[in-house]
Amino acid sequence: MEQIILLCLVSACLSSVQTQKYLFSPSWGPIGYKDRDEHRDGTVMDEIIKTNEFQASRILDGTTSLREGDIAVSAGRRSKVCFARSCLWSKSVDGNVYIAYKLSPEYSEAEKSVIKKGMENIEKGTCVQFVPWTHQQDYIDIQPKSGCWSYLGSRGGRQTLSLQNPDCLQTGVISHEFMHALGFVHEQSRFDRDNYVTIMWPNIWRDRVRNFEKFRTDSLGLPYDYSSIMHFGMYAYSQDGEATIVPKSGKDVKLGQASTLSHIDRMKINKLYKCGDEDDY
Numbered sequence: 001m002e003q004i005i006l007l008c009l010v011s012a013c014l015s016s017v018q019t020q021k022y023l024f025s026p027s028w029g030p031i032g033y034k035d036r037d038e039h040r041d042g043t044v045m046d047e048i049i050k051t052n053e054f055q056a057s058r059i060l061d062g063t064t065s066l067r068e069g070d071i072a073v074s075a076g077r078r079s080k081v082c083f084a085r086s087c088l089w090s091k092s093v094d095g096n097v098y099i100a101y102k103l104s105p106e107y108s109e110a111e112k113s114v115i116k117k118g119m120e121n122i123e124k125g126t127c128v129q130f131v132p133w134t135h136q137q138d139y140i141d142i143q144p145k146s147g148c149w150s151y152l153g154s155r156g157g158r159q160t161l162s163l164q165n166p167d168c169l170q171t172g173v174i175s176h177e178f179m180h181a182l183g184f185v186h187e188q189s190r191f192d193r194d195n196y197v198t199i200m201w202p203n204i205w206r207d208r209v210r211n212f213e214k215f216r217t218d219s220l221g222l223p224y225d226y227s228s229i230m231h232f233g234m235y236a237y238s239q240d241g242e243a244t245i246v247p248k249s250g251k252d253v254k255l256g257q258a259s260t261l262s263h264i265d266r267m268k269i270n271k272l273y274k275c276g277d278e279d280d281y
């Protein structure tokens with residue numbers, strides 16, 4: 001009898017632990033998704049995932065969806081993947097690539113200056129220059145919509161780039177979204193990525209497994225860049241707090257960036273847009 005009572009007590013105790021786990025799981029998180037704060041390694045993509053999955057109230061509309069977490073894709077219109085060279089911004093005769101932008105009046109002056117810093121991050125050491133819109137046919141319309149996202153490359157005409165206020169207003173996040181607008185996808189979606197990283201499929205939140213697809217992108221002859229601003233962090237979309245991407249070259253390798261472009265990111269821009277003397281960068 002005593003044994004039975006003990007057994008009952010143990011089982012009641014266990015079930016209450018389960019209940020607590022359930023009750024105290026973050027109310028804003030999807031079921032099965034572990035709070036990543038335990039493993040915050042401060043990459044730009046972690047911030048974007050946090051905003052797009054948990055804080056953005058409604059991302060896009062019925063005809064537009066997000067691929068890989070923050071790349072906008074419209075059904076019908078250029079829904080095929082835009083890869084390097086197929087959707088470039090045009091280059092000026094002086095060798096620079098001038099990209100016109102409009103900033104929503106909803107941003108304050110201080111917020112506008114943070115966004116400009118994110119753009120300057122890209123201009124540094126590259127031939128890309130962002131210029132305020134005057135009359136240009138093709139331009140980026142920066143809006144505080146829901147979430148941090150961008151279309152891939154130049155689509156022709158006006159194209160939205162969303163920087164939710166204030167969650168996306170960090171220079172690294174801003175630069176990351178502009179890299180998408182220039183035509184770059186995430187580094188770990190490179191077709192040869194399996195030579196450099198191991199994707200830990202069982203650890204990925206199952207609704208987001210598709211964000212880890214790989215594509216036949218043009219790597220521009222550049223080495224795989226673990227520290228690209230376009231690389232997912234080690235715990236991106238982890239459902240159990242375990243790593244989802246493990247570098248093959250050792251555990252000390254850090255994935256992604258917190259706030260700025262890597263040296264290879266700048267090389268990528270210059271190579272894609274065929275700028276300057278390659279020996280200079």
Ligand SMILES: [Zn+2]
Pocket residue numbers: 069070071176180186
């Ligand atoms: Zn992205």
